[in-house]
Structures are given as structure tokens and as C-alpha cells.
Amino acid sequence: MQHPDDGLCPPAGRTGSPDGESGYYTRLNPADGTVASRVPAHGVKAAVAAVNAAARAFPGWSGQPAAARRAVLDRAAGLIDGYAPEIARLMRAEIGATDDWVRFNLDIARRHLETAADLTEHIGGGVRRDAEGLQMCFRDPVGVCLAIAPWNAPFVLGMRAVATALACGNTVVLKASENCPAMHMLIGRVLAEAGFLPEGALGIVTHAPDLSEEIVTALIAHDAVRRVNFTGSTRVGRIVAELAGRHLKRCLLELGGKAPFIVLEDADLDAAADAAAFGSFFNQGQICMATDRIIVMEQVADAFAQRLAALARNLRAGDPMLGGYALGPMVSEGVAQRIEDMVADAVAKGAMVLAGGARRGPYVDAVVLDRVEPGMMIYAEECFGPVAAICRVQSEAEAIGIANDTRYGLSGAVFGRDIAHALGVARRIDSGMCHVNAPTLNDRPDMPVGGVKDSGFGRFGGVQMLDEFTETRWIDIARAPRRTGFGRPDSGAGI
Amino acid sequence: MSSAAQVPDPAQMQRARTAIAQARAAFPLWAATDPRARRKGLLALADALRADAPRFQTLAAPEAGAETAADLRRAVEILEAAAGACTLPEGSIAPMDAAGRIQMQLVQPRGVCLGIVPAVAPISHTVRAFAFAIALGNTVVILPFEGSRDVHGLIGQCVERTGLPPGVVGVVPAAPGEGTQLAAALIAATPVRHVSFAGPQPAARLVGRLAGENLKPMLLELQGRSVLIVLDDADLEATADAVLAAPDAALGPVIVQAAVAEALAANIAARGGDAGALWLLKVPGDGAALAAALDGAPAPGCAIFSRDLGRALWLAEGVGAANCTINRLPLPDGGPAASDGRFCGASGLAEFTERRRIGIDAPLWPHQP
Numbered sequence: 001m002q003h004p005d006d007g008l009c010p011p012a013g014r015t016g017s018p019d020g021e022s023g024y025y026t027r028l029n030p031a032d033g034t035v036a037s038r039v040p041a042h043g044v045k046a047a048v049a050a051v052n053a054a055a056r057a058f059p060g061w062s063g064q065p066a067a068a069r070r071a072v073l074d075r076a077a078g079l080i081d082g083y084a085p086e087i088a089r090l091m092r093a094e095i096g097a098t099d100d101w102v103r104f105n106l107d108i109a110r111r112h113l114e115t116a117a118d119l120t121e122h123i124g125g126g127v128r129r130d131a132e133g134l135q136m137c138f139r140d141p142v143g144v145c146l147a148i149a150p151w152n153a154p155f156v157l158g159m160r161a162v163a164t165a166l167a168c169g170n171t172v173v174l175k176a177s178e179n180c181p182a183m184h185m186l187i188g189r190v191l192a193e194a195g196f197l198p199e200g201a202l203g204i205v206t207h208a209p210d211l212s213e214e215i216v217t218a219l220i221a222h223d224a225v226r227r228v229n230f231t232g233s234t235r236v237g238r239i240v241a242e243l244a245g246r247h248l249k250r251c252l253l254e255l256g257g258k259a260p261f262i263v264l265e266d267a268d269l270d271a272a273a274d275a276a277a278f279g280s281f282f283n284q285g286q287i288c289m290a291t292d293r294i295i296v297m298e299q300v301a302d303a304f305a306q307r308l309a310a311l312a313r314n315l316r317a318g319d320p321m322l323g324g325y326a327l328g329p330m331v332s333e334g335v336a337q338r339i340e341d342m343v344a345d346a347v348a349k350g351a352m353v354l355a356g357g358a359r360r361g362p363y364v365d366a367v368v369l370d371r372v373e374p375g376m377m378i379y380a381e382e383c384f385g386p387v388a389a390i391c392r393v394q395s396e397a398e399a400i401g402i403a404n405d406t407r408y409g410l411s412g413a414v415f416g417r418d419i420a421h422a423l424g425v426a427r428r429i430d431s432g433m434c435h436v437n438a439p440t441l442n443d444r445p446d447m448p449v450g451g452v453k454d455s456g457f458g459r460f461g462g463v464q465m466l467d468e469f470t471e472t473r474w475i476d477i478a479r480a481p482r483r484t485g486f487g488r489p490d491s492g493a494g495i
Numbered sequence: 496m497s498s499a500a501q502v503p504d505p506a507q508m509q510r511a512r513t514a515i516a517q518a519r520a521a522f523p524l525w526a527a528t529d530p531r532a533r534r535k536g537l538l539a540l541a542d543a544l545r546a547d548a549p550r551f552q553t554l555a556a557p558e559a560g561a562e563t564a565a566d567l568r569r570a571v572e573i574l575e576a577a578a579g580a581c582t583l584p585e586g587s588i589a590p591m592d593a594a595g596r597i598q599m600q601l602v603q604p605r606g607v608c609l610g611i612v613p614a615v616a617p618i619s620h621t622v623r624a625f626a627f628a629i630a631l632g633n634t635v636v637i638l639p640f641e642g643s644r645d646v647h648g649l650i651g652q653c654v655e656r657t658g659l660p661p662g663v664v665g666v667v668p669a670a671p672g673e674g675t676q677l678a679a680a681l682i683a684a685t686p687v688r689h690v691s692f693a694g695p696q697p698a699a700r701l702v703g704r705l706a707g708e709n710l711k712p713m714l715l716e717l718q719g720r721s722v723l724i725v726l727d728d729a730d731l732e733a734t735a736d737a738v739l740a741a742p743d744a745a746l747g748p749v750i751v752q753a754a755v756a757e758a759l760a761a762n763i764a765a766r767g768g769d770a771g772a773l774w775l776l777k778v779p780g781d782g783a784a785l786a787a788a789l790d791g792a793p794a795p796g797c798a799i800f801s802r803d804l805g806r807a808l809w810l811a812e813g814v815g816a817a818n819c820t821i822n823r824l825p826l827p828d829g830g831p832a833a834s835d836g837r838f839c840g841a842s843g844l845a846e847f848t849e850r851r852r853i854g855i856d857a858p859l860w861p862h863q864p
Contacts, residue, residue, distance in 0.1 A: 062862050066590035125588035127599045131529055136588060136599070140861045419804035473861075 053200030720747030
């Protein structure tokens with residue numbers, strides 16, 4: 001599927017233009033087309049230079065004791081409040097973020113830094129004594145990590161792409177998204193101000209949209225780059241994985257999703273509607289874990305749909321600068337157009353609009369679609385817009401079937417009062433994460449966040465994340481110099 | 496503990512000393528034995544116990560056939576779980592300090608472990624007292640506190656037949672009433688580095704005091720009556736079945752929410768039980784149920800009956816019993832062997848090993864030019 005903007009394709013419409021002559025790239029505000037930010041338009045040469053600088057910084061940074069790395073990350077977490085006004089301004093200007101979305105980004109990004117700081121205590125290794133000697137497994141830093149972060153949660157996803165990598169003693173090159181380049185540059189400023197990062201330890205590559213593919217290709221191919229982490233669309237994730245595979249670089253991919261949200265017969269319908277609205281409409285649905293397919297048992301479908309529609313009718317989209325709107329603009333007018341087309345396609349094929357539906361430029365109010373069925377665009381594709389799509393089912397087996405009838409598997413949710421039962425349903429959803437009686441949107445730096453199937457592989461967060469940013473090396477010391485007796489017919493036993 | 500504690504005869508004391516000496520002598524070699532060989536030994540012992548099922552049955556009272564079968568099954572599960580732990584123990588390497596020095600914590604077996612075992616479920620309790628301990632390279636001396644029985648002898652025979660080196664598992668036979676004196680002598684013995692005990696509270700106090708006096712790390716599992724908590728949304732028929740299935744000696748207070756107390760009694764009566772014989776505590780709500788459970792004597796087990804798993808889980812976290820189950824009794828089936836108290840699983844790994852710090856004073860940074 002064509003993702004709204006995934007970092008490799010030029011954003012549609014009027015949202016940006018390369019400014020090659022001056023060596024700058026201008027990102028335009030999706031709400032009003034004014035200039036949101038002006039950043040250096042780097043080319044491949046500069047990107048390669050950033051990796052070289054990171055490679056030079058690596059011995060110095062990896063040679064810091066864990067406590068020193070911890071201190072930098074903790075200090076950075078403490079600096080976030082001071083940057084809050086600037087972050088809010090940039091997030092509004094570059095991606096049309098609402099105040100709630102800014103607060104969410106500040107809070108979770110801070111927790112990413114704190115969690116990464118804590119992880120420094122776990123970067124050591126294991127050791128075992130046995131008859132052959134001392135078997136040590138060291139968790140060592142890997143070298144330069146390439147981080148590719150998307151625009152939709154600029155501060156959170158940019159921060160998590162670099163924080164743990166730095167905590168583990170690596171140096172990092174962050175390829176900024178062309179939709180929020182100033183926000184991604186600001187991550188570098190926060191960490192630099194936190195101090196002690198050697199020159200080049202965190203490089204940020206901003207660029208004009210048309211150079212994206214060329215730059216990513218050069219970065220992944222660079223010998224010094226040892227790991228790649230990517231958050232973004234499945235379409236681009238596949239390209240990144242292919243490139244990483246060709247160059248035998250391990251990669252961590254968190255890609256698109258089609259999170260199912262199952263409402264069982266005994267669910268608390270008010271709580272379910274609240275969580276569904278949050279999951280479907282927060283940040284205009286432009287979140288990989290957004291609630292994308294609401295699967296409701298027929299017996300409670302009318303009552304649930306009424307509640308959700310009532311909530312949605314109050315969720316209007318407007319310019320976040322004016323305040324008072326729950327939803328901001330879509331990242332571009334082209335994306336808004338695509339949402340309108342998807343809704344029209346569903347309606348043409350029999351779905352009913354219970355709330356929202358019309359588009360005003362880049363603005364789309366919260367939409368509730370009932371009776372969504374296979375064959376509709378919105379049933380199969382990742383929506384990435386403020387649309388709550390309700391599928392009615394007759395049985396639990398059918399509910400689980402529809403939940404798993406997708407090539408994605410990132411998040412999910414199940415609502416039901418009988419928790420043992422709901423837990424049983426959750427365990428049968430084929431996804432990396434699933435929440436019982438809680439929204440599909442749940443980002444916690446201390447828990448493993450990631451997907452299965454076309455939603456990617458590897459995990460951001462939790463101790464599982466250490467594997468993504470360290471190399472485990474087995475080093476042993478033989479009890480005594482070991483003689484194999486190789487080649488001597490009388491003593492083959494040592495081999 | 497028996498008040499009529501007897502002084503063991505000198506020959507008995509000598510046998511205890513011999514068992515300790517054999518365990519001490521066996522330890523260095525057993526600790527250095529390839530974990531794969533230890534694993535093989537544990538699995539062979541599991542097979543030997545299984546093969547001897549008919550003999551274990553003949554030792555038990557005819558009416559206890561099913562109990563013995565369950566006891567034996569559990570013992571076999573524990574041995575198999577312990578076999579899987581032989582290769583697990585791994586120490587840690589701390590993050591490097593400012594000078595690039597590394598400090599590691601090696602995980603090593605403790606040495607001779609003393610396992611004091613009760614008379615109930617003798618096969619699984621005995622096996623549990625040594626399975627993870629020997630898997631991790633310790634040697635073990637078993638003392639049946641309430642007097643040894645033929646079943647301990649039979650377990651000893653199985654151990655011998657398995658070909659485990661002499662001294663890896665030794666059983667000190669004890670006459671009824673001798674347990675106290677023998678325990679005192681064994682706990683004080685210098686080579687004993689860890690004491691474990693499972694049994695009733697008075698004996699646990701004695702063992703705890705002796706181990707404390709001798710500065711021996713200890714694992715005490717107090718056996719006692721389980722608490723039942725019946726919430727107002729419980730399936731009362733299933734609850735009544737569980738109450739009646741519980742052995743009298745294992746059942747402590749039944750804390751029931753007042754709204755369903757009568758209905759529970761009626762369900763018990765309908766099944767031919769006598770609700771009057773139960774120790775029923777009526778409470779108004781969840782908070783009061785939790786308070787009642789915490790107010791009583793510490794219970795090793797707690798069963799909570801409720802259709803609302805969320806409610807039951809919150810209570811289970813609060814009650815403080817080591818073994819808590821939801822909608823079934825905590826004992827005797829207990830759950831997977833690897834989760835059996837602190838004797839098995841991850842807790843067993845920690846219990847039957849000690850960590851030794853070793854620091855190397857040299858800069859050992861990776862990736863330095």
C-alpha cells in the first residue's frame with residue numbers, strides 16, 4: 001500500500017519543496033502552507049560524512065563507563081520540560097499536532113530516555129564456569145547504528161530510535177523524516193546539551209524528499225553502519241530490509257498495522273467506545289498502533305456503535321493553532337483526500353456513515369463507519385486516518401478470524417468483562433501486542449513493542465531491546481592451555 | 496516436633512556423621528561433573544522411580560493408592576524439571592567501570608545441602624529437597640524429620656540403581672522422635688552449607704533457630720492450612736466441590752462474602768457435606784475478605800473463587816500466601832513442577848547456588864584502538 005509519507009517518497013501536495021540552490025529544504029505547515037521549518041538539504045556525501053564522524057566517535061563513546069552514559073541520558077530527560085514550548089511549536093508547525101499529541105510525545109520521549117538510562121545497568125554479560133574453563137558472554141556495543149524515524153510521533157519515535165542505541169555505547173546517525181526535520185534535529189540538540197556526547201556520536205541527516213532513497217541506500221551500504229532500525233510503513237520497511245539483507249546488516253523494523261479491537265458481548269460498552277475513539281482518532285489516526293478494525297459482536301453492535309458515534313460527533317478537526325479542536329490537519333491534503341476516497345469506497349459498497357465523513361482541505365473530522373466488510377478498501381488497507389471502521393460478527397470465532405485476516409500484526413485489543421475469557425481471545429490474536437480492556441495504542445518504553453508478519457520484527461523497549469543494540473560475544477578462557485592432539489593418531493580425544 | 500524427643504542411639508548419630516562425610520567427599524567431583532552427566536543422572540532417576548511405581552504402591556495403605564500415584568507423578572515431574580536446570584546457572588558480568596575493569600559474579604553450588612522432609616507426600620517432598628540442589632552441583636543429605644519410612648529406603652535404592660555417585664544423595668534414617676536430635680547435629684555439622692525444611696510450624700521454628708545459630712542459609716516452607724476466599728460472584732457449585740475435595744488437614748478458614756454464605760452452605764449440604772464443620776468467616780466485601788485473610792495465621796496457600804478474574808487477581812496479589820490459586824485448590828496438585836515453591840525453577844536456581852564476586856583489575860574495553 002502507498003503510505004501517506006514514509007520517508008522515501010516525496011510527500012504529496014504542497015507540504016514541502018527542495019530548495020537546492022541555497023542548500024536548504026523548507027517544510028511547509030500542513031494546516032496553512034506557511035513555512036514550518038528550514039533545514040539543511042544534505043546529500044549523500046554529507047550522509048556518508050555523518051557515518052564517518054560517528055565511526056570516529058565510537059571508541060570514545062563506547063569507552064565511557066555505563067554510569068557516564070546513564071548520566072547523559074538522565075540529564076537529557078530532565079531537559080525536556082525546558083524545550084517543551086519549542087517542541088510544541090515545531091510539532092504544530094511541521095505535522096499539525098494537537099496539544100494532546102504534543103503532551104503525549106513529551107511524556108513518552110522522556111520515559112524513553114529514562115528507560116534507556118536504566119538499561120545501562122543491564123549491559124554487562126553472563127558468565128559460567130565449567131570443566132573447560134570460564135565461559136563469558138559480553139554484551140558489547142556494535143558500532144554505528146542507523147536510525148530511520150518517521151514523522152507521525154516525531155519526538156517519541158525519533159528519541160527511541162537513538163536513546164537505547166546510545167545507552168548501549170553505540171554511536172548513531174538519525175535519518176530525519178522530511179516531514180518533521182526540525183523536530184528530529186531538536187533531538188540532537190537536547191542530547192548535545194545533556195553533555196559529554198563526543199563530536200559526531202549522534203549525527204542527524206536532514207535532506208530534501210527527492211534524495212531520500214539515495215541517502216538511505218548509501219547509509220545502509222556504508223561499511224561502518226552495523227545495525228539499522230526503522231519505524232515507518234511496510235512498503236518502505238521492505239526496501240530497508242532488502243537493503244539491510246543485501247549488506248548483511250541486522251535490522252529492527254516496526255512497520256504498519258491494522259490493529260483489531262474486539263468488543264465481546266459482555267464488554268463495558270462505555271469504556272470500549274472511549275478506548276476505540278482514543279485509538280482511532282488520536283493524532284488523526286496517524287499512528288501505527290491505531291485502532292483500525294473494530295470487531296463487534298452483533299448482540300451489542302447497535303449499542304456500541306451509538307456510543308462511539310456520539311463520541312465521534314464531538315471530535316472535530318481544525319487548525320491546532322486556534323485551539324479547541326480534538327483533531328488537527330492530516331499530514332498533507334493528499335492524505336486527507338485518500339481518507340475521503342476510502343470512506344467513499346466503503347459507502348459505495350454498503351457501509352454506513354454514523355459520524356463525520358466530509359473533508360475540508362487537510363481536515364477530516366472523526367469518521368465512524370458501520371457494517372464494514374471484506375472487499376472494501378478500508379477493510380484491507382492500513383487506514384492511517386481518523387476512521388473507526390466497525391465490522392459486525394455473529395460469533396467469537398468469526399471475530400478472531402477477522403482480527404487475523406490481515407497481513408499486519410502489530411497491536412490489538414479485546415474488551416470483555418469476563419477477563420479470563422477476554423485473555424483467551426487476546427492470546428489468539430496474531431500480533432506482537434494485545435491489550436485487554438485497554439486501547440490498542442499503548443506505548444511503553446519498558447515493554448517490548450513490535451510486530452509480527454508484515455508489521456516487522458524485533459522489539460523496541462524492554463530488556464528485549466538490548467539484543468537489538470548490542471552484540472553478544474562469547475569469550476572463554478580455557479582452564480589450561482588446551483591441546484587437541486590433532487593429527488596424532490594416538491590422541492584424537494581432545495578434539 | 497515431638498515433645499517426646501528421643502536421644503538417637505550412638506550408631507544412628509554415627510550414620511548421620513557418615514552421611515555428611517560422604518556428601519562432603521562427593522561434592523568437589525560432583526560440582527565439577529559435566530552438567531550433561533548430571534542431567535542424565537536426574538532423568539535416569541526419574542525413570543527408576545517410574546519403574547518402581549508398583550513397589551511404591553505396595554508400601555502405601557490400600558486406600559492411599561491414588562495419593563501415592565499423584566505423589567510419584569509429581570516427583571518425576573520435579574526430576575525432569577531439574578534435569579532442564581543443570582545447564583542453566585549463569586552468573587553475570589557487571590557493566591564496566593570508569594577504568595574499563597570488569598567485575599563478574601560467578602554462580603556456584605553451595606556444597607552439602609541438608610534437606611529436612613515431612614512425612615506427607617514423602618516421595619515428592621524428598622525428591623524436591625534434592626532435585627534442583629544436585630542438578631546445580633550440590634550434594635544432599637536428606638533427613639526425614641518425622642521418622643523415616645520404607646518409602647525413603649526405596650527412594651535410596653532408586654538413587655543407587657541409577658548410578659549417581661555415592662554421597663550425591665544420602666538419606667539418614669531416623670526413628671520416630673529422633674528427628675530433633677539428628678537435625679541439631681546435622682545442621683551444626685561444618686560441611687552443611689544450606690538447610691531446607693518443609694513441614695509444620697513448630698518444627699520449622701526449631702530448624703530456623705538451629706540454622707540461625709549456626710549461620711546457615713535456610714529455606715523454610717511452612718505447611719499448614721490453606722485459606723479459601725469465596726467472592727459473591729463465585730461459581731458456588733464448583734466452590735462446594737473444591738471445599739469437599741480438600742483434605743481436612745489442608746483446609747483452613749473459608750472466608751465467604753455474606754451475600755453468598757448461605758447459598759454456599761446449601762451447596763455443600765446438597766453434596767452431602769457438613770457446612771457446620773467448616774470454619775466459615777462471613778465478610779461484607781473484597782476489602783474485608785483481604786483483611787480477614789491477612790489477619791489470620793500466615794497461610795502457605797490461598798484459593799480464591801470468583802468469576803471475575805480481575806477481582807481475583809487483585810486479591811491474590813494482596814493475600815501474601817506463597818501459593819495462590821484462582822478457582823481451584825492450591826494443593827495437592829500445585830502446578831507445574833518448575834513453579835514448586837522456592838525449591839524449584841528460578842527460585843531453586845537462586846536457592847541452591849551462591850554468587851561469588853571476582854574483579855579483574857585490568858582495563859578490558861572492547862573496541863579501543
